[in-house]
Amino acid sequence: MLEAIKTFYGLKRRPHQGDIHQFAWNSQVYAMSNENLRGYIADNPDMRGARVLSVCAAGDHAFESLLAGATRVDTFDINYMQKYVMELKMQMIRHVPYDHFMDFFFASKKFDRQIIRPIWSKLSLGARVFWRELCRDPSICMWAHYNNYDKSKCLSYVGDAGAYNRLRDIMPDKINFVQSDVLNLAGQIDGKYDVVFLSNIMNYILPQAAYITQLMDFYERVLTPLADHHLNDGALVYFNYIWGSNTNIRWREQFRDLMVDRDMIDSYNLSSHHEFLSQEFKSGIRNDLELKRDTVAMMRHRARPGR
Ligand SMILES: C[S@@+](CC[C@H](N)C(=O)[O-])C[C@H]1O[C@@H](n2cnc3c(N)ncnc32)[C@H](O)[C@@H]1O
Numbered sequence: 001m002l003e004a005i006k007t008f009y010g011l012k013r014r015p016h017q018g019d020i021h022q023f024a025w026n027s028q029v030y031a032m033s034n035e036n037l038r039g040y041i042a043d044n045p046d047m048r049g050a051r052v053l054s055v056c057a058a059g060d061h062a063f064e065s066l067l068a069g070a071t072r073v074d075t076f077d078i079n080y081m082q083k084y085v086m087e088l089k090m091q092m093i094r095h096v097p098y099d100h101f102m103d104f105f106f107a108s109k110k111f112d113r114q115i116i117r118p119i120w121s122k123l124s125l126g127a128r129v130f131w132r133e134l135c136r137d138p139s140i141c142m143w144a145h146y147n148n149y150d151k152s153k154c155l156s157y158v159g160d161a162g163a164y165n166r167l168r169d170i171m172p173d174k175i176n177f178v179q180s181d182v183l184n185l186a187g188q189i190d191g192k193y194d195v196v197f198l199s200n201i202m203n204y205i206l207p208q209a210a211y212i213t214q215l216m217d218f219y220e221r222v223l224t225p226l227a228d229h230h231l232n233d234g235a236l237v238y239f240n241y242i243w244g245s246n247t248n249i250r251w252r253e254q255f256r257d258l259m260v261d262r263d264m265i266d267s268y269n270l271s272s273h274h275e276f277l278s279q280e281f282k283s284g285i286r287n288d289l290e291l292k293r294d295t296v297a298m299m300r301h302r303a304r305p306g307r
Contacts (some may be wrong), residue, residue: 242296
């Protein structure tokens with residue numbers, strides 16, 4: 001009951017999303033990822049049998065991970081409401097046919113409550129409060145019309161009814177959710193992980209700073225505490241995502257090797273226990289810009305003896 005009251009209050013008092021997004025516990029939600037998750041998660045051998053820690057967002061990093069062979073996924077998000085997006089999608093994938101799911105999220109009249117009537121009684125009280133409001137007021141969802149990426153190419157279960165049905169078969173009963181700022185994450189979770197997905201949160205911690213300052217700050221305040229307590233040897237942390245890294249002049253000028261400036265990493269001795277990598281892949285997700293490429297930055301962790 002308390003959760004339902006908190007949710008109702010949070011929705012009524014939600015902050016305005018400005019130009020530079022400030023994320024809070026009750027911000028507008030993402031209903032679909034805007035990354036090409038298929039591009040770096042599907043077919044990734046590191047995912048097989050992996051224990052994964054991921055930002056929750058729309059639940060899509062978790063779903064793509066399960067499809068790629070992860071055995072367990074735990075999630076976190078600063079925005080408390082994101083857990084309701086993931087909860088609804090989990091119930092829909094389990095009980096609602098693919099075509100109805102697609103209509104709910106992608107038809108010109110989105111969020112038609114009739115479509116989710118069959119699973120209404122399966123939702124938590126908080127989720128019912130949340131979805132009743134969102135169906136009435138789609139502006140609770142950030143970018144109600146999403147962007148112009150072709151989701152069917154970015155998310156396996158959206159692009160392919162077969163993957164949607166496979167996800168239904170492997171969907172766990174529960175995916176853990178912790179409400180936490182990434183800055184406090186290491187102290188809020190237990191256990192060790194093989195793969196961590198941090199999306200592009202890094203860019204919002206010091207939004208006005210140069211990329212290198214952002215990376216140094218994030219390395220000290222987020223990546224190091226995670227590595228010290230929650231990474232298995234050889235774990236991969238996907239710590240940033242850049243859209244159109246080959247066409248976006250700002251990124252090309254700011255650093256040489258797309259996501260990772262090797263000189264900076266050497267001069268700050270960041271690589272003593274972590275190997276920094278970047279993976280560029282064809283986004284292929286905007287029909288008009290097939291040559292656009294996205295990049296993810298990654299860090300591979302090597303445990304120090306005795307830690
Ligand atoms: C940075 S946003 C960008 C959207 C993302 N590219 C996707 O595919 O969903 C992703 C998620 O990060 C969460 N987030 C933003 N800042 C955060 C922070 N400091 N700590 C934890 N989560 C945060 C947001 O609430 C949102 O759900």
